[in-house]
Amino acid sequence: MADHRGFLKTTERELPARRPVPVRIMDWKEVYEPTDHTMLRRQASRCMDCGVPFCHSGCPLGNLIPEWNDLTWRDEGRAASDRLHATNNFPEFTGRLCPAPCESACVLGINQPPVTIKRIEQTIADDALSNGWVRPQPPERLTGKTVAVVGSGPAGLAAAQQLTRAGHTVVVYEREDRIGGLLRYGIPDFKMEKELVDARIEQMTAEGTRFRPGVEIGVQLSWSDLRARYDAVLVATGSTIPRELPIPGRDLPGVHFAMDYLVQANRVVAGDEVADQISAAGKHVVVIGGGDTGSDCIGTAHRQGALSVTNLAIGRQPSAERGEHQPWPTQPTLFEVQSSHEEGGERTYLASTVEFLSDESGALRALRVAETAFVDGKRVPQSGTEREIPAELVLIAMGFTGPETRVLGDENVPAVTRLGSYRRDSRFASSEPGVYVAGDAGRGQSLIVWAIAEGRAAAAAIDQDLMGATVLTAPVAATDVALSVQPA
Numbered sequence: 001m002a003d004h005r006g007f008l009k010t011t012e013r014e015l016p017a018r019r020p021v022p023v024r025i026m027d028w029k030e031v032y033e034p035t036d037h038t039m040l041r042r043q044a045s046r047c048m049d050c051g052v053p054f055c056h057s058g059c060p061l062g063n064l065i066p067e068w069n070d071l072t073w074r075d076e077g078r079a080a081s082d083r084l085h086a087t088n089n090f091p092e093f094t095g096r097l098c099p100a101p102c103e104s105a106c107v108l109g110i111n112q113p114p115v116t117i118k119r120i121e122q123t124i125a126d127d128a129l130s131n132g133w134v135r136p137q138p139p140e141r142l143t144g145k146t147v148a149v150v151g152s153g154p155a156g157l158a159a160a161q162q163l164t165r166a167g168h169t170v171v172v173y174e175r176e177d178r179i180g181g182l183l184r185y186g187i188p189d190f191k192m193e194k195e196l197v198d199a200r201i202e203q204m205t206a207e208g209t210r211f212r213p214g215v216e217i218g219v220q221l222s223w224s225d226l227r228a229r230y231d232a233v234l235v236a237t238g239s240t241i242p243r244e245l246p247i248p249g250r251d252l253p254g255v256h257f258a259m260d261y262l263v264q265a266n267r268v269v270a271g272d273e274v275a276d277q278i279s280a281a282g283k284h285v286v287v288i289g290g291g292d293t294g295s296d297c298i299g300t301a302h303r304q305g306a307l308s309v310t311n312l313a314i315g316r317q318p319s320a321e322r323g324e325h326q327p328w329p330t331q332p333t334l335f336e337v338q339s340s341h342e343e344g345g346e347r348t349y350l351a352s353t354v355e356f357l358s359d360e361s362g363a364l365r366a367l368r369v370a371e372t373a374f375v376d377g378k379r380v381p382q383s384g385t386e387r388e389i390p391a392e393l394v395l396i397a398m399g400f401t402g403p404e405t406r407v408l409g410d411e412n413v414p415a416v417t418r419l420g421s422y423r424r425d426s427r428f429a430s431s432e433p434g435v436y437v438a439g440d441a442g443r444g445q446s447l448i449v450w451a452i453a454e455g456r457a458a459a460a461a462i463d464q465d466l467m468g469a470t471v472l473t474a475p476v477a478a479t480d481v482a483l484s485v486q487p488a
Contacts, residue, residue, distance in 0.1 A: 021342055040119070045073045060475060063088055068120070081128035097448045104332060136203050231434065239401070245353060262297065286311075288397060301393075319334065460474035
């Protein structure tokens with residue numbers, strides 16, 4: 001194990017400093033300073049190598065966290081990378097984007113700040129990429145079986161890499177012009193620079209995975225033709241339908257879904273020209289929704305030069321500490337200050353949006369809000385508390401309701417649940433023979449770590465069905481909950 005007295009000698013969490021706010025909002029680079037490896041080893045030494053490591057249960061991938069913490073403390077970076085990649089195809093993604101349920105389940109977290117698992121994971125992955133330890137792993141032989149993966153987000157990419165390494169010929173279809181799904185266009189570069197996605201695409205291409213960007217199923221290629229070409233099809237299109245806010249003035253110019261705004265911003269950062277770009281430059285901006293997508297909008301608006309940024313959340317401000325109703329080792333809902341929140345703006349809780357207001361010319365000028373009241377378990381605007389907030393750009397970041405199921409067509413496509421996600425069984429098989437579903441397309445809006453876990457588990461199920469046995473390992477947690485998370 002790591003230093004058996006490490007958690008006694010080092011009792012506090014240490015994280016790399018974030019770049020100064022006035023500096024980082026001038027560019028789109030990641031916000032953290034480089035990691036001090038001495039500090040990292042000190043933090044890894046705090047891992048207790050518990051008899052029952054609850055961090056495993058907190059991680060849907062079943063990452064071997066105590067093992068690579070120990071190897072990090074011993075300064076065996078390559079061995080740590082091998083243990084990390086044994087369960088996670090893309091740890092440089094999860095190390096940046098996952099909310100770290102493993103840390104909420106850390107045993108040390110019962111009476112001390114938990115081990116900085118997420119940062120250790122990211123640094124191991126970054127060191128592996130920079131030192132050339134991440135190399136293509138092409139299969140020794142081909143099976144003759146073909147698999148199509150629809151969608152190139154984390155679930156689709158994880159499944160494609162696993163199936164390619166098992167020897168199948170895998171083709172990934174992506175309707176956008178670049179591979180990566182929301183990793184590419186939904187995540188701002190200040191959270192994850194896209195060179196990391198490019199590096200994995202290069203690795204997967206060298207392994208034999210084939211990529212077809214700019215191909216939308218149902219448009220450039222019909223669903224029936226896709227089914228006819230391949231022995232199996234995996235649908236991993238994500239949960240992309242945004243939750244609507246049907247209040248007066250919703251159709252005013254200047255009111256947009258968050259993802260429309262973020263995709264355009266990411267395209268511009270990538271060097272594309274975007275006609276009539278939605279921009280926050282010189283505007284009063286209101287972001288509705290207190291989650292990660294809302295935070296991404298806040299950071300993007302600051303970098304575009306917004307005059308002001310106001311973030312509205314309909315519920316109460318979460319507690320700064322774990323409540324009795326969310327005991328260890330569950331993942332609690334806590335008040336979080338992300339890097340974007342440090343950069344300015346105002347966060348307002350218990351704010352119910354009532355109406356979008358226009359000026360005489362018909363342009364958006366303000367947002368009418370009221371305090372949230374709780375009536376019979378419902379959140380409603382409290383009469384008499386209305387006020388106006390100046391707004392020339394409003395971004396709706398209230399989450400997503402499900403996948404765009406109509407894009408596949410109307411005939412012989414997978415059935416959907418009453419909530420709008422694709423129905424699948426515990427082995428990720430849909431209602432259509434030979435068609436499987438993984439990630440948010442099946443479970444609804446969720447975490448990147450769940451997407452990768454389901455991609456790996458679905459790949460193992462597909463390999464089993466095609467070959468009668470599988471050489472792939474599947475995260476137990478993903479298989480256990482594949483069916484239970486979706487009402488029929």
